[in-house]
Amino acid sequence: MVNHFESHKLLTEKYNLLMVLQRFCDQNKENTFDYTPITFYVEFSDPSKENVYNSAMQPFFQLYHTLETNKSKLTALRDQLIRQLHQKKELEEKETEDTANNPGGTN
Numbered sequence: 001m002v003n004h005f006e007s008h009k010l011l012t013e014k015y016n017l018l019m020v021l022q023r024f025c026d027q028n029k030e031n032t033f034d035y036t037p038i039t040f041y042v043e044f045s046d047p048s049k050e051n052v053y054n055s056a057m058q059p060f061f062q063l064y065h066t067l068e069t070n071k072s073k074l075t076a077l078r079d080q081l082i083r084q085l086h087q088k089k090e091l092e093e094k095e096t097e098d099t100a101n102n103p104g105g106t107n
Contacts, residue, residue: 018041021036
């Protein structure tokens with residue numbers, strides 16, 4: 001059973017939505033995962049077979065465990081990157097302001 005609205009599979013089925021977002025982001029030179037969380041598409045023929053299920057899910061389990069183990073490091077890294085981006089933006093704004101105030105480049 002799939003949860004979706006009729007004739008809207010591209011937006012209401014997670015895999016299809018991811019593919020649409022990926023195509024859009026590729027065309028616009030963006031990172032898909034800036035807009036959506038990491039997504040796993042796991043496909044296997046018979047979910048009742050435990051070994052098939054475990055094998056198909058293994059990459060997800062490994063990544064999830066790694067993320068949970070390193071959550072505090074990742075949060076600190078994210079915060080550091082955000083600070084660096086803000087500093088860069090402030091410098092660019094100051095340079096733009098300085099150029100506007102001194103268009104000839106003389107002091």
